[in-house]
Amino acid sequence: MASVVLSEAEKLYIVHGVQEDLRVDGRGCEDYRCAEVETDVVSNTSGSARVKLGHTDILVGVKAEMGTPKLEKPDEGYLEFFVDCSANATPEFEGRGGEELGTEIANTLYRVFSSESSVDLKSLCINPREHCWVIYVDVLLLECGGNLFDAISIAVKAALFNTRIPKVHILEDEEGSKEIELSDDPYDCIRLNVDDVPCIVTLSKIGYRHVVDATLQEEACSLASLLISVTSKGALTSMKKMGKGSLDPESIFEMMETGQRVGKSLHIALQKILDEEERLGTSRQKVGFLG
Amino acid sequence: MAAITMRLPVPRKLVGPSASRGGEKHLVAPGDTITTDTGYMRGHGTYVEDEKLIASVAGAVERVNKLVCVRALKTRYNGEVGDIVVGRITEVQQKRWKVETNSRLDSVLLLSSMNLPGGELRRRSAEDELAMRDYLQEGDLISAEVQSVFSDGAVSLHTRSLKYGKLGQGVLVQVSPSLVKRQKTHFHDLPCGASVILGNNGFIWIYPTSEQKDEEAGGFTPNLEPVPLSDREVISRLRNCIVALATQKLMLFDTSILYCYEASLPHQIKDILKPEVMEEIVLETRQKLLDLEG
Numbered sequence: 001m002a003s004v005v006l007s008e009a010e011k012l013y014i015v016h017g018v019q020e021d022l023r024v025d026g027r028g029c030e031d032y033r034c035a036e037v038e039t040d041v042v043s044n045t046s047g048s049a050r051v052k053l054g055h056t057d058i059l060v061g062v063k064a065e066m067g068t069p070k071l072e073k074p075d076e077g078y079l080e081f082f083v084d085c086s087a088n089a090t091p092e093f094e095g096r097g098g099e100e101l102g103t104e105i106a107n108t109l110y111r112v113f114s115s116e117s118s119v120d121l122k123s124l125c126i127n128p129r130e131h132c133w134v135i136y137v138d139v140l141l142l143e144c145g146g147n148l149f150d151a152i153s154i155a156v157k158a159a160l161f162n163t164r165i166p167k168v169h170i171l172e173d174e175e176g177s178k179e180i181e182l183s184d185d186p187y188d189c190i191r192l193n194v195d196d197v198p199c200i201v202t203l204s205k206i207g208y209r210h211v212v213d214a215t216l217q218e219e220a221c222s223l224a225s226l227l228i229s230v231t232s233k234g235a236l237t238s239m240k241k242m243g244k245g246s247l248d249p250e251s252i253f254e255m256m257e258t259g260q261r262v263g264k265s266l267h268i269a270l271q272k273i274l275d276e277e278e279r280l281g282t283s284r285q286k287v288g289f290l291g
Numbered sequence: 292m293a294a295i296t297m298r299l300p301v302p303r304k305l306v307g308p309s310a311s312r313g314g315e316k317h318l319v320a321p322g323d324t325i326t327t328d329t330g331y332m333r334g335h336g337t338y339v340e341d342e343k344l345i346a347s348v349a350g351a352v353e354r355v356n357k358l359v360c361v362r363a364l365k366t367r368y369n370g371e372v373g374d375i376v377v378g379r380i381t382e383v384q385q386k387r388w389k390v391e392t393n394s395r396l397d398s399v400l401l402l403s404s405m406n407l408p409g410g411e412l413r414r415r416s417a418e419d420e421l422a423m424r425d426y427l428q429e430g431d432l433i434s435a436e437v438q439s440v441f442s443d444g445a446v447s448l449h450t451r452s453l454k455y456g457k458l459g460q461g462v463l464v465q466v467s468p469s470l471v472k473r474q475k476t477h478f479h480d481l482p483c484g485a486s487v488i489l490g491n492n493g494f495i496w497i498y499p500t501s502e503q504k505d506e507e508a509g510g511f512t513p514n515l516e517p518v519p520l521s522d523r524e525v526i527s528r529l530r531n532c533i534v535a536l537a538t539q540k541l542m543l544f545d546t547s548i549l550y551c552y553e554a555s556l557p558h559q560i561k562d563i564l565k566p567e568v569m570e571e572i573v574l575e576t577r578q579k580l581l582d583l584e585g
Contacts, residue, residue: 005379005381005429005430006430007379007430007431007432007458008430008431008513009458009459009460009461009513009515010432010460010461010462010463012460012515013460013461013462013518016517016518016523017523017527020520020523022520022523022524022527022560023527024462024527024530025527025530025531025534025560025561025564026524026527026528026530026531026559026560026561026563026564027294027561028294028561030293030294031293031294031295031561032293032294032295032296033564034296034297034298034564034565034566035295035296035297035298036297036298036299036300037297037298037299038299038300052300212293261293262293262295265293265295266293266295269295269296269297270297272297273297273298273299276299277299280299284299285302287299287300287301287302290303
């Protein structure tokens with residue numbers, strides 16, 4: 001992963017700052033950096049979102065394609081995740097350099113979305129055992145400025161919120177052969193219910209305390225971090241420990257509590273901005289990449 | 292209480308010709324024609340096509356007699372002798388350190404061009420060479436002066452003064468080198484209670500002002516005492532102010548930083564980085580600077 005090298009004195013300064021609840025950029029331990037969210041930025045996707053969190057820049061595109069359901073779940077559609085680490089983010093990602101990180105993030109996303117309640121997969125089924133919608137979620141990392149996982153999960157939720165899947169009908173003739181008919185109206189589409197889509201909150205242990213939304217510099221000072229996914233109701237759906245350090249069980253509980261609390265307000269803030277954007281509708285001036 | 296703010300991106304405002312104060316400056320974007328007169332010589336940041344002189348970078352056009360060059364707004368650091376830089380050690384080699392200074396090539400700091408602990412006139416022995424990592428190791432930050440520039444543009448540094456040397460606790464901010472104003476001194480003890488080193492290479496170091504300058508150790512043993520909260524607040528505020536000034540592309544020097552600091556005082560430290568607050572305080576700073584000029 002993109003990382004920075006710091007001198008011992010700089011690390012010490014950051015660690016002491018976290019202990020006093022005043023981070024280098026003036027934030028407290030539970031504050032996020034100012035995030036920018038925009039949806040519908042790529043026109044040839046079913047749904048897309050771009051999230052900027054400090055210097056972290058994430059673009060997510062969602063594409064719905066028709067496929068056959070998995071054998072073990074014949075009446076459900078499924079989600080596929082792919083993460084591409086652009087060499088724009090850091091030269092280390094050039095060639096196959098970003099593959100390892102990409103797979104790690106994709107696997108984390110699979111875990112986060114593995115819970116049945118996160119997305120209603122049954123609604124993605126068109127025709128049991130034969131046809132279903134496969135949602136391809138493609139994440140593109142444009143810039144790494146720390147706290148990748150949270151930013152990606154926010155972007156994924158925003159993109160899924162923005163996703164519009166065309167409505168299809170199944171026509172059956174007398175002989176029993178089925179035909180799929182696509183609705184003529186381009187606005188006749190189904191939307192995903194994202195109320196229970198979890199967001200990731202990464203808590204980095206720095207010194208005796210933990211912080212959310214760590215910058216690259218802070219990540220360099222942290223030996224271990226806990227990644228938890230929280231739904232808008234505050235339910236924990238998955239958890240993962242990252243980094244080479246170890247964590248005390250007691251501090252894990254503390255971090256889970258903080259994560260739950262922060263996760264809830266994260267969902268509220270995200271939902272508010274998504275609703276606001278939707279309300280503005282076409283009157284909103286699109287910013288995209290030229291802003 | 293967790294503070295999370297999310298917003299929609301705001302489209303960039305178009306700055307009309309009246310708003311840009313630098314009306315006397317000739318500003319160009321890449322691809323803009325600078326002149327169609329063939330009598331000019333092509334300098335840095337320009338190229339010739341169809342007998343026209345065209346800019347290859349965004350910045351201000353500068354003319355020296357017949358030579359036309361464009362000074363880019365966003366650029367790597369081009370070393371000049373006498374510049375003060377802040378850099379980070381990336382490699383320890385034989386008799387030299389490699390230093391990252393935001394230039395195209397890593398700079399070098401020779402063992403022979405620094406003050407070692409124990410006085411200035413000391414021969415460098417083989418033991419010194421072996422102990423190089425004890426003085427400076429990978430990741431350490433230093434302040435130094437440019438001693439010479441090689442023909443390929445790489446820079447050789449020296450720290451032969453007590454002003455320079457290893458940096459202790461503080462915060463580094465990186466901006467474009469073109470935003471740092473050249474001045475008589477780049478070391479400032481600001482009256483707000485912290486000090487800054489404005490490196491010509493765009494690396495800005497903010498650190499607590501120390502009462503007594505410890506000179507006997509040559510600055511190789513950094514002070515590891517926790518910095519008091521009041522100093523931290525000042526440093527964080529200064530950092531955010533410098534970031535705000537740099538995002539709004541205002542020149543960085545002691546006065547502009549101080550004015551920005553004063554303008555930021557009504558706001559909380561973490562709020563300074565909000566786009567609307569940033570715009571407001573930078574506008575106020577700009578106004579104050581204009582008043583100063585008269």
